[in-house]
Amino acid sequence: xxxxxxxxxxxxxxxxxxxxxxxxxxxxxxxxxxxxxxxxxxxxxxxxxxxxxxxxxxxxxxxxxxxxxxxx
Numbered sequence: 001x002x003x004x005x006x007x008x009x010x011x012x013x014x015x016x017x018x019x020x021x022x023x024x025x026x027x028x029x030x031x032x033x034x035x036x037x038x039x040x041x042x043x044x045x046x047x048x049x050x051x052x053x054x055x056x057x058x059x060x061x062x063x064x065x066x067x068x069x070x071x072x
Contacts, residue, residue: 034064
């Protein structure tokens with residue numbers, strides 16, 4: 001299946017999302033899966049990923065199943 005796409009869509013390399021737009025999109029996708037504390041930790045990790053000693057920590061933060069059981 002093929003479909004033409006306008007290369008100037010929002011979020012394309014030619015029209016990137018701002019950091020605030022990316023955070024809003026992530027929050028929308030994570031709603032009901034990650035609590036606000038976990039979301040803040042994800043942002044903190046992502047925006048400083050080059051300094052992280054273990055990027056595997058990010059995967060732990062994104063594990064919504066452990067997030068739900070931790071908040072229950």
